[in-house]
Amino acid sequence: MSLSEEKCRRLICYPECTDEEAENRVLELRQLEIDSICFTGQKRVLNIPVLGKGCVGLVVVAFRGREKVALKIRRTDANRSTMQHEAEMLRRANEVDVGPRLLGASDNFLVMEYIEGFLLPEWLGSTEGGDTRKTLSLILRRVLEQVWRLDMGGLDHGELSNASKHIIVAEDKVPYLVDFETASVSRRVSNVTSLCQYLFVGGKISHLIRAKLGFDIEELIGALRIYKAVRSRRNFEAILRKCRI
Numbered sequence: 001m002s003l004s005e006e007k008c009r010r011l012i013c014y015p016e017c018t019d020e021e022a023e024n025r026v027l028e029l030r031q032l033e034i035d036s037i038c039f040t041g042q043k044r045v046l047n048i049p050v051l052g053k054g055c056v057g058l059v060v061v062a063f064r065g066r067e068k069v070a071l072k073i074r075r076t077d078a079n080r081s082t083m084q085h086e087a088e089m090l091r092r093a094n095e096v097d098v099g100p101r102l103l104g105a106s107d108n109f110l111v112m113e114y115i116e117g118f119l120l121p122e123w124l125g126s127t128e129g130g131d132t133r134k135t136l137s138l139i140l141r142r143v144l145e146q147v148w149r150l151d152m153g154g155l156d157h158g159e160l161s162n163a164s165k166h167i168i169v170a171e172d173k174v175p176y177l178v179d180f181e182t183a184s185v186s187r188r189v190s191n192v193t194s195l196c197q198y199l200f201v202g203g204k205i206s207h208l209i210r211a212k213l214g215f216d217i218e219e220l221i222g223a224l225r226i227y228k229a230v231r232s233r234r235n236f237e238a239i240l241r242k243c244r245i
Helices: 006-012 019-031 084-095 120-125 133-153 193-201 205-215 215-231 233-243
Strands: 036-038 043-045 048-050 059-062 067-074 102-105 109-113 117-119 167-170 175-177
Touching: 006 019, 006 036, 006 048, 048 059, 059 109, 084 102, 084 109, 084 117, 084 133, 117 120, 120 133, 120 167, 120 205, 133 175, 133 193, 133 205, 133 233, 193 205, 193 215, 193 233, 215 233
Parallel strands: none
Antiparallel strands: 036 059, 043 048, 059 067, 067 109, 102 109, 117 167, 167 175
């Protein structure tokens, strides 16, 4: 849908739209080379389908020329004045090959690589997710390698203890960490331990994963404690062995 359409203008200024703000935001989008927005997704805002909705922003599919991208829109009632912090955190994550590629940013928008796939809990509950232990092990190892790199880079994601909405499994079995709006480089990193807590110990899908992998949870908890004390590659690989991945 064209950026000049009323439905589009209301969405990019959600929830409080004024003509002035809409015009300013349309200009921002054109400077980011965004041509149109596609209304699709499982969430709804103003009865419009979107990919995601949070306290800070909405995520929609957009087009930059012929390129399909993910566009994050800062809500007008967000508790932050710009998207620049999240853009910088995603940029840093990209430096260690984590997250969707950041393609552009302004005060009110992030333009990112569009990842086609399913959130991890949805994938795990699907026919494909229940396919083989080998596939599950591959995906979990890949995502844990990503959070290890974040730990080593000093970037804490901040929301991995409940990662239900923060891991997308793409069609090629590659997992992507998303949503770096609360990430920080100033607090102590806990990406590996937080994600392991969600995946293997106390998260909503942990019992499903434990059933598929068949590891000893007490041994894993012991390995996590050692890693928390000393974040070394050796201690990280011990976690992988205890998870049997």
